Amino acid sequence: MSRISHITLDDSGLPPPTPEIEQERKVAMFDLLEDNTFVLPSREGRPVLDGPYHISLAIRDKRLVFDVNTETAEKAAEFHLSLGPFRQVVKDYFQICESYFDAVKKLPPSQIETIDMARRGIHNEGSRVLQERLEGKADIDTDTARRLFTLICVLHFGG
Numbered sequence: 001m002s003r004i005s006h007i008t009l010d011d012s013g014l015p016p017p018t019p020e021i022e023q024e025r026k027v028a029m030f031d032l033l034e035d036n037t038f039v040l041p042s043r044e045g046r047p048v049l050d051g052p053y054h055i056s057l058a059i060r061d062k063r064l065v066f067d068v069n070t071e072t073a074e075k076a077a078e079f080h081l082s083l084g085p086f087r088q089v090v091k092d093y094f095q096i097c098e099s100y101f102d103a104v105k106k107l108p109p110s111q112i113e114t115i116d117m118a119r120r121g122i123h124n125e126g127s128r129v130l131q132e133r134l135e136g137k138a139d140i141d142t143d144t145a146r147r148l149f150t151l152i153c154v155l156h157f158g159g
Contacts, residue, residue: 001051002039004144005071007032010058010134012042020101021154029149036147039139040077042069049076057148059083066138079137083156086133089126090156096122123149 007029011017017025038055040048049070055075056067064086094121103112127145130152134140140148 002037003052004032004036004038004055005052006054008054008056011155014155017154020097024097025154027053028112028147028154032144032147032151036144037139037141038144041136043087043136045119046150049074057151057155064152068138069132077137085129086126086152086156089122089129090153093119093122093126093153108152126152126153146159 009025035115038051038053040051040053041066042048051069053076054069054071054073056069058065058067060080062083064081064083066079067078068075068079070076096115100112100115100119103115107115123146127142127150130149131140131142131145
């Protein structure tokens with residue numbers, strides 16, 4: 001039961017995403033809800049509300065906000081993470097994604113594969129940063145971190 005069963009992005013006030021970004025968002029949300037691990041550890045001896053969890057992600061006051069509720073709408077946790085540690089990796093990720101989307105239109109498969117490998121490497125770095133930033137707040141596996149990082153990028157795109 002330690003999983004995410006519903007996720008929303010608070011993208012109010014952000015410019016509309018490009019079709020490519022919207023597709024990345026849809027795929028990440030679908031994959032995340034299909035298979036994820038999200039565990040809230042006990043903190044300061046306080047009881048932990050059991051999942052599955054509904055999560056809302058937002059950027060507020062230049063901070064990434066995870067609002068975590070139970071399926072019965074009880075507040076389970078709220079984390080505010082500085083965006084600073086994500087800035088460079090998000091910037092790198094968008095640059096490589098732009099190269100990838102352009103390459104798919106006009107380059108041979110071998111060159112596309114090279115760009116895609118670089119894209120996956122940057123994506124892995126972003127998911128590692130996310131896991132580090134959530135340490136002590138939530139335990140997530142690598143696949144969950146990768147999908148959440150994609151959603152953070154979607155929010156960052158307009159932020």
